[in-house]
Amino acid sequence: MAKSKGGVTVSKVRQLCEPIINELGLSLWDVRYVKEGAGWFLRIYIDKDGGVDINDCETVSRAVNEPLDELDPIENAYCLEVCSPGIERELIRDEHFEQFIGADIMVKMRVPIDGIGKEFKGVLKSYDDGMVTIRDHSDENEVTISKKDAVWIKLDDFD
Structure with a gap:
């Protein structure tokens, strides 16, 4: 079971990433910072009309990686994942x-x-x-x- 942490972390990441993602013609669906097992994961969910593909995820990952390193909103090591919210997307916001x-x-x-x-x-x-x-x-x-x-x-x- 994933444990969520850091509403402040998620908020900072959202503020940083949303304009970058929008500039790429995509939208930011959600940001989650969760612990699974021994590791922490920062998941950025992106969307666009017609759905996203692996190339969109790779493009966003490359575009946000350096700004995230500069902002440094997370103290411990984590794995960055950029993904689609999926077909059964959860309505959150x-x-x-x-x-x-x-x-x-x-x-x-x-x-x-x-x-x-x-x-x-x-x-x-x-x-x-x-x-x-x-x-x-x-x-x-x-x-x-x-x-x-x-x-x-x-x-x-x-x-």
Whole structure:
């Protein structure tokens, strides 16, 4: 299980990398600084219309490597990884939710919801100040949850 550390570190990396990534015609999806096993990983997730490929990841890695070394936001050794958020991308930031209103999503809750359970799918109907409204595909009922009560909320891009 990955352990997250350093909101300040992530914030500094985001501020440094976002303009560089935007200049390359890509967008910054997320930044995570996590410990897995004995090692620390700085993961920069990038995106673009049509998806990213290994060349985009390599380009961003080369572009941010030196500025990251100069900023030196991380005291210990770490592995830099630049990657795609993937097909089942996790919606994290407010702008992610706003961008994907109307999209199919999957939700995993920390505690089951009566009549729905712990995991369910639906359509992202609205997002307002951390509150997510989801319409069930089968019965058209809507449920509103707090984003913080979910383990994750991801796009459901599988047909």
